[in-house]
Amino acid sequence: MRRRDWLRTATLLAAPPFIRHARAADEPRFALGVASGQPRPDGLVLWTRLTGDDLPPQVPVQWELAHDEAFTRIAARGSEDADSRWAHSVHAEPSGLAPGRWYWYRFRALGQQSRVGRTRTAPAADAAASLRLAIASCQRWDHGHYAAWRHLATQDLDLVAFLGDYIYEYPSSPMAPRLHKGGLLRSLDQYRARYAQYRSDPALQDAHAACPWLMVWDDHEVENDYAGTHPSTPLGADMAPLRAAAYQAYWEHQPLARAQRPRGADMPLFGRMDWGRLARIHQLDTRQHRDGQACPSWPRTSGGRLVREADCPALDDPSRSLLGAAQERWLAEGWSLDRPWNLVAQQTLMARAGLPDQGRWTDGWDGYPAARARLLRTVAERRVPGVVVLGGDVHAHVVAELKADFDDARAPVLASEFCGTSISSHGRAQRGWDAARAGNPHLLHARSDQRGFAAFTLDARQLQARLLAVDEPLDAASAVHEQARFAVDAGRPGPHRA
Ligand code: FE
Ligand code: CA
Numbered sequence: 236m237r238r239r240d241w242l243r244t245a246t247l248l249a250a251p252p253f254i255r256h257a258r259a260a261d262e263p264r265f266a267l268g269v270a271s272g273q274p275r276p277d278g279l280v281l282w283t284r285l286t287g288d289d290l291p292p293q294v295p296v297q298w299e300l301a302h303d304e305a306f307t308r309i310a311a312r313g314s315e316d317a318d319s320r321w322a323h324s325v326h327a328e329p330s331g332l333a334p335g336r337w338y339w340y341r342f343r344a345l346g347q348q349s350r351v352g353r354t355r356t357a358p359a360a361d362a363a364a365s366l367r368l369a370i371a372s373c374q375r376w377d378h379g380h381y382a383a384w385r386h387l388a389t390q391d392l393d394l395v396a397f398l399g400d401y402i403y404e405y406p407s408s409p410m411a412p413r414l415h416k417g418g419l420l421r422s423l424d425q426y427r428a429r430y431a432q433y434r435s436d437p438a439l440q441d442a443h444a445a446c447p448w449l450m451v452w453d454d455h456e457v458e459n460d461y462a463g464t465h466p467s468t469p470l471g472a473d474m475a476p477l478r479a480a481a482y483q484a485y486w487e488h489q490p491l492a493r494a495q496r497p498r499g500a501d502m503p504l505f506g507r508m509d510w511g512r513l514a515r516i517h518q519l520d521t522r523q524h525r526d527g528q529a530c531p532s533w534p535r536t537s538g539g540r541l542v543r544e545a546d547c548p549a550l551d552d553p554s555r556s557l558l559g560a561a562q563e564r565w566l567a568e569g570w571s572l573d574r575p576w577n578l579v580a581q582q583t584l585m586a587r588a589g590l591p592d593q594g595r596w597t598d599g600w601d602g603y604p605a606a607r608a609r610l611l612r613t614v615a616e617r618r619v620p621g622v623v624v625l626g627g628d629v630h631a632h633v634v635a636e637l638k639a640d641f642d643d644a645r646a647p648v649l650a651s652e653f654c655g656t657s658i659s660s661h662g663r664a665q666r667g668w669d670a671a672r673a674g675n676p677h678l679l680h681a682r683s684d685q686r687g688f689a690a691f692t693l694d695a696r697q698l699q700a701r702l703l704a705v706d707e708p709l710d711a712a713s714a715v716h717e718q719a720r721f722a723v724d725a726g727r728p729g730p731h732r733a
Pocket of ligand 2: 400455
């Protein structure tokens with residue numbers, strides 16, 4: 236025991252019982268904030284996690300959901316046991332709620348009350364609706380501050396879709412503007428501590444408390460560029476225990492349903508939801524079920540790199556999948572044919588961004604071109620209306636036309652893509668994106684030099700997109716400006732400047 240810890244323990248033991256009690260009451264129990272997610276017409280998920288070193292194995296937590304911010308009209312209430320085996324997280328699932336309504340919620344435990352969060356249910360399946368949605372991804376703590384979250388929390392949004400890289404597993408360079416606590420993540424306790432650090436940020440807490448979120452993960456919630464069961468270095472031994480630890484900590488810290496709780500190294504994540512008659516939102520998982528990247532540096536490992544088609548015939552192998560066979564089939568059979576919009580919330584850039592002389596990046600959809608063409612051919616064959624692919628991962632605002640054949644300049648545009656830039660993670664050099672655009676005319680916009688998020692307003696006639704960017708990423712109070720504006724008209728695939 237370190238001297239300071241020993242002194243603290245000694246003081247605690249020596250103190251009379253009422254002082255010990257007072258000390259426990261002072262410890263903040265809701266230091267990680269509150270969150271909600273997965274809105275359905277009649278229910279949703281409320282989340283919090285209790286904090287403190289002195290928590291008993293089980294703590295009863297009361298939750299309340301009200302029609303008003305003052306909690307004078309209670310819509311639902313209940314109690315859940317926060318359990319140390321799940322990091323004292325709470326995942327409450329109120330049901331029987333009214334569709335298309337805003338609610339306020341809070342938790343109580345150990346004599347303390349949480350802050351109040353705001354959330355809402357989805358519109359009824361047959362109701363006319365509009366939607367205000369933001370996408371965000373890649374919030375690397377030690378790369379900058381969260382002015383983007385601060386700004387997002389002030390927007391009047393119905394829904395936030397977080398598209399991956401909620402945490403990063405790396406240790407920090409001592410020169411970083413703010414530091415990760417601890418080193419490279421390998422154990423459950425290390426992953427938990429990293430989530431607790433990220434969730435301590437007040438701007439991120441405000442964004443979670445503002446509206447419900449949809450969650451999908453990418454690689455850094457586990458380790459860089461892992462692929463299914465393949466670790467990304469030959470040194471990283473067995474992937475299963477790492478995935479089990481990382482997936483458990485992910486579930487513990489997100490507003491996910493109890494039915495999604497991981498079993499060992501597997502966690503059910505992909506799913507879909509309807510937003511009235513307006514949109515179907517498909518949430519994809521491009522990490523857990525994928526085949527390994529083509530032509531890795533070492534056998535049996537994963538990891539993205541640039542490879543030329545001529546050097547890597549496996550790139551075009553039609554049996555390789557980014558979603559896995561079961562999820563591909565589930566997506567192909569689940570498009571909505573009677574709503575104007577099908578939004579695809581997934582992790583990475585779908586449009587081709589590679590160049591013949593420089594090669595293709597094997598970790599993204601460019602590394603799984605046959606699977607990409609299968610998906611887009613289904614969209615064409617079934618005449619799926621309003622497909623808009625939303626993504627992250629590449630730390631750049633990218634707007635693109637999606638085609639089944641990117642080599643054919645006259646191939647029809649089948650869908651639209653908006654890939655949002657990172658909240659804080661560094662982008663790659665802009666000149667690389669300028670070259671990618673020159674060789675890929677379907678890329679209408681590509682800016683890696685700014686951090687931010689993208690916000691969308693949808694109705695039955697049009698989707699309007701605003702690409703937002705932080706002025707000063709090292710300033711938590713920075714202003715945010717509009718980098719560009721696009722629109723997609725219902726019934727006419729492809730984005731245009733607005
Ligand atoms: Fe990232
Ligand atoms: Ca990523």
